[in-house]
Amino acid sequence: MRPEIALPILIPLFFGALSLAVWRSRLAQRWLAVIGTGALLASGIWLLFATLNQGPLVTTLGDWQAPFGIVLVSDLLGAIMVLLAGLMAFSAAVYSLAAMGEGHERFGYYPLLHMLLAGVCGAFLTGDIFNLFVWFEVLLIASFALLILGGERAQMEGAIKYVTINLISSAVLLTAIGLVYGLVGSLNMADLAVKFADADAEHTGLITVIAMLFMISFGIKAAAFPLFFWLPASYHTPPVAVSALFAGLLTKVGVYALYRFFTLIFTQDAELIQTILIWGGTITMVVGVLGAAAHFEFRRILAFHSVSQIGYMILALGLMSPLAIAGGLIYTFHHSVVKTNLFFVSGVSYRLRGTHELKELGGLYRAAPWLSLLFLISALSLAGIPPLSGFFAKFVLVRGALDLQFWVVTGIALAVGLLTLFSMTKIWAEAFWKAAPENAPTPPPVEPGQPLYLMYLPIIGLAAIAVLMGIFGEAVFELAMLAAEQLEDSRIYIEAVLGENP
Amino acid sequence: MTSMPSLILSTAARVLLPLLVLFSIFLLLRGHDLPGGGFIGGLVGASGYTLYLFAFDSSAARAALRMDPRTMVGLGLVIATLSGVIGTFVRGEPFFTSQWWEVYVPIFGEMKLSSPLIFDLGVYMVVLGSVMTIVLTLAEAEE
Numbered sequence: 061m062r063p064e065i066a067l068p069i070l071i072p073l074f075f076g077a078l079s080l081a082v083w084r085s086r087l088a089q090r091w092l093a094v095i096g097t098g099a100l101l102a103s104g105i106w107l108l109f110a111t112l113n114q115g116p117l118v119t120t121l122g123d124w125q126a127p128f129g130i131v132l133v134s135d136l137l138g139a140i141m142v143l144l145a146g147l148m149a150f151s152a153a154v155y156s157l158a159a160m161g162e163g164h165e166r167f168g169y170y171p172l173l174h175m176l177l178a179g180v181c182g183a184f185l186t187g188d189i190f191n192l193f194v195w196f197e198v199l200l201i202a203s204f205a206l207l208i209l210g211g212e213r214a215q216m217e218g219a220i221k222y223v224t225i226n227l228i229s230s231a232v233l234l235t236a237i238g239l240v241y242g243l244v245g246s247l248n249m250a251d252l253a254v255k256f257a258d259a260d261a262e263h264t265g266l267i268t269v270i271a272m273l274f275m276i277s278f279g280i281k282a283a284a285f286p287l288f289f290w291l292p293a294s295y296h297t298p299p300v301a302v303s304a305l306f307a308g309l310l311t312k313v314g315v316y317a318l319y320r321f322f323t324l325i326f327t328q329d330a331e332l333i334q335t336i337l338i339w340g341g342t343i344t345m346v347v348g349v350l351g352a353a354a355h356f357e358f359r360r361i362l363a364f365h366s367v368s369q370i371g372y373m374i375l376a377l378g379l380m381s382p383l384a385i386a387g388g389l390i391y392t393f394h395h396s397v398v399k400t401n402l403f404f405v406s407g408v409s410y411r412l413r414g415t416h417e418l419k420e421l422g423g424l425y426r427a428a429p430w431l432s433l434l435f436l437i438s439a440l441s442l443a444g445i446p447p448l449s450g451f452f453a454k455f456v457l458v459r460g461a462l463d464l465q466f467w468v469v470t471g472i473a474l475a476v477g478l479l480t481l482f483s484m485t486k487i488w489a490e491a492f493w494k495a496a497p498e499n500a501p502t503p504p505p506v507e508p509g510q511p512l513y514l515m516y517l518p519i520i521g522l523a524a525i526a527v528l529m530g531i532f533g534e535a536v537f538e539l540a541m542l543a544a545e546q547l548e549d550s551r552i553y554i555e556a557v558l559g560e561n562p
Numbered sequence: 563m564t565s566m567p568s569l570i571l572s573t574a575a576r577v578l579l580p581l582l583v584l585f586s587i588f589l590l591l592r593g594h595d596l597p598g599g600g601f602i603g604g605l606v607g608a609s610g611y612t613l614y615l616f617a618f619d620s621s622a623a624r625a626a627l628r629m630d631p632r633t634m635v636g637l638g639l640v641i642a643t644l645s646g647v648i649g650t651f652v653r654g655e656p657f658f659t660s661q662w663w664e665v666y667v668p669i670f671g672e673m674k675l676s677s678p679l680i681f682d683l684g685v686y687m688v689v690l691g692s693v694m695t696i697v698l699t700l701a702e703a704e705e
Contacts, residue, residue: 063650066657074643081636123659171636 064110065119065132067103068142068181071096072149076174089170090157096174097149100181104139104146111139112539116546116556118187126187126557127251133187135553136543140389141184141316144396147525148308149177151400151518156301158514159407162507164209164299172209176202176305183313187557189237190247192317196233196281200226203310206302207294218294225290229280236273243270250557253324253550264328271326271333278321282314284374285344288367292351295366296359296416300407303359307366308400312392315373319388322377323547330380337378342472345371349479358406358416358491361483362399365442368476369395375469376457382548384460386540391453393536394441394529398450401438401522405431408515409491414503418487423496431516432492437523439488441530443481449529449536456537568617575617579626582610590686591679600682604689611690612697620701627694634691642684645677 075096082088111117116135120126134142153173160169179199186192207219241247243266244255256267276287283291291311295303322333348368352361369391376388406416408431413421425432441448444455454477461470529536546552586607593599615623627634649659661677 063657070643070647070657074640077636077639077643079636081633081640083632083636084630119656121656121658123656 062110062117062119064103064107065117065134065185066121068100068107068146069132069178069185071099071103072174072177072181075099076171076178079174080168080171083168083171086162086165089165093153093156093170093173094150097146097153097177100177101143101146101150104143107134108136108139108143110134111136112542116553118556127246127248130191131187131248131250131557132185133249133553133557134185135546135556136539137316137319137389137547138184140393140539140543141312142181144312144393145177145180145184145309148305148396148400149173151404151522152301152305152308155304155404155407155515155518158510158512159301159411160299161210167209169206169209172202172205173305175199176206180309180313184316187249188247189240189249189252193230193233193237196230196313199310199313200230203306206306207298209302210299212297215297218297221290222294225280225287229277232273232280233277236270236277239266239270239273243267248557249320249324250554253327253554254558256325256328259328267326268329268332271322271329274321274326275318275333275336278314278317279340280314281311282318282370282374283311283344283367284314284340284370285347285367288344288348288370291367292360292363295363296357300359300403300410303363304400304403304407307362307403308396311366311370312396315370315377315392318374319377319385319547323380323385324550324553327550334378334380337374338466338469339378341371341373341375341378342469343371344368344374345476346472349476349483352483353479353486356418356490358409358418358421358487359403361487362402362406365480365483366395366399368480369399369442371476372454372457372473375473376460379460379464379466381460381464382541382544383463384457385547386537386544387453387455387457387460389540389543390449390456390529390536394449394453394526397522397525397529398438398442401519401526402435402442404515404519404522405435405438408512408519410504411506411512411515412503413496414501418490420497420500421491422494422500425492427496431519434516434519434523435492436488437526439484440481441526443484444477445481447527447530447533449526449533452530452533452537456540572617575614579610579614582613583607586610586686590682593682594676594678600685601689603682604686605693607686607690608693608697611694615697615701620698620705623694623701624698631691631694631698634687635695636691638684638687638689638691640684641687642681645680645684648677648680 075092079089079092111134116133119132121130176199179195179202182195183192186195204223207222208215246252246255259267280287295306345368348364348371352364355361355364372391373388376384409424410416412427415421441450444450458470458473586603589598589606590600590603611623611627614626646658649655649661650657663675665673665675667673
């Protein structure tokens with residue numbers, strides 16, 4: 061019996077329920093948010109160390125054995141993602157204390173936050189594809205509500221696109237799961253991996269079709285080209301803490317599902333799938349970064365950049381070599397940390413200046429020099445400047461692509477890095493460097509009990525992580541290599557779930 | 563809502579509310595192997611309170627419910643979550659493993675209690691609480 065595998069799901073479920081039970085008391089909800097996400101972070105660290113020391117961990121829910129019952133599996137990929145979720149959740153919760161208006165908090169912001177996290181962690185840990193669908197729904201419903209919290213017109217417009225496209229994605233996912241069940245009569249991921257590997261030649265075509273359905277569904281959730289348009293339409297509309305959490309976590313769930321499915325289950329028609337992933341990823345990079353270059357609103361630029369960075373992660377999966385996948389994993393972690401942090405910075409600049417428009421911003425370097433430094437760390441890390449985290453992520457990934465002699469793709473990936481630097485410089489020059497414009501709007505009134513240092517704390521913490529991931533790049537790389545080797549050899553996962561001789 | 567109070571409706575509602583709540587508890591307890599359970603029980607209970615709301619008004623329904631429906635949703639979720647960890651703390655079994663206890667009750671004899679029943683109790687409270695939240699919000703918006 062391994063309690064640590066289920067804890068990252070049970071902790072947010074429990075704290076979400078508890079903060080709903082005390083929904084009258086705003087103070088209690090705020091405390092529960094910090095304690096609950098802190099506990100989630102601690103359980104994520106525990107899970108990662110346990111997985112590192114003992115190999116993939118498995119627990120059967122309700123004691124129903126695999127492949128019939130639902131199993132929770134924590135291999136290194138899952139454990140790293142759970143740790144990431146804990147980290148993002150904790151920093152977002154602390155940030156929310158100072159950034160969330162009372163109106164949002166009274167309408168159930170904190171219970172929704174916990175439920176979102178339960179869905180995210182459940183998706184990372186489950187070893188059953190239908191259960192994965194259920195966790196996706198849990199996190200989507202929570203995210204729908206978070207997205208429209210506050211009820212502004214722009215939020216509704218963004219939310220309609222978000223909800224529609226995600227419902228389509230869920231329908232496609234459910235169809236694919238139904239086809240899988242009709243074909244092999246199983247929903248357990250490890251069992252599916254075994255059954256698809258031994259499938260008759262006559263079924264190969266159908267299996268490829270199913271694989272494509274899964275790719276479309278997860279591609280929508282990850283915001284990959286050409287299904288990304290919902291992300292820039294919706295991510296800049298909700299309160300900053302919500303945008304930051306969404307940008308850091310939600311698309312990563314789609315990326316995670318792609319990694320899990322296309323290294324474990326669908327490994328037969330590898331060449332076709334790899335080609336699609338590589339070019340899909342490359343085009344996603346280019347389109348995202350061009351979109352970012354065209355915008356002049358702080359959060360819109362960041363949202364478009366998320367799309368471009370997702371491209372790198374999908375490209376890494378498409379290359380499919382251990383080195384490239386290790387690069388993709390570092391990239392996923394690094395991007396969550398840095399992008400969340402940039403959104404946090406945009407929140408502080410809004411509080412100081414009362415606008416997100418770059419044209420109306422300015423003079424932040426003089427007004428808040430430390431904020432400028434923190435922004436610079438995250439922005440340069442995103443662009444991949446050494447010695448920050450982004451440099452190593454990009455370095456490992458590009459090295460993996462060069463080893464496989466993908467010259468064109470490598471060139472595009474590097475060029476996109478330059479363009480990223482360009483749009484980060486644009487924000488730097490407009491918001492921080494230039495003098496404040498004369499007709500600048502007035503900053504919004506600050507509610508009592510929302511000290512500014514609570515917004516700075518998570519920004520400092522995440523910036524420190526971005527620096528440390530660069531300085532201790534070798535340790536990070538070794539961990540990512542271990543995780544990539546586990547993904548490469550699917551027998552490790554299968555034996556952990558089904559025993560030695562499935 | 564009570565622009566024209568109906569004597570028949572309000573008298574009937576007073577009698578029907580306890581009956582419907584009793585019936586909903588019967589459904590809740592019956593639910594493991596036979597038709598019933600927390601979800602359907604919660605719906606029947608909610609229909610009783612909604613009838614009461616139609617006969618009188620929203621504040622009367624709130625008073626009859628005795629607990630704020632949103633708090634009830636939260637408590638129900640807490641109970642349902644905790645029912646899954648009983649087996650882990652008592653016997654070290656995986657989460658959500660069903661636990662069964664035999665209890666001797668005078669008159670009725672041997673009875674079986676289980677952690678799925680506790681889970682169902684949580685579901686009952688969540689369903690009753692969320693339906694009543696919706697109904698009361700709509701009624702109060704109209705008033």
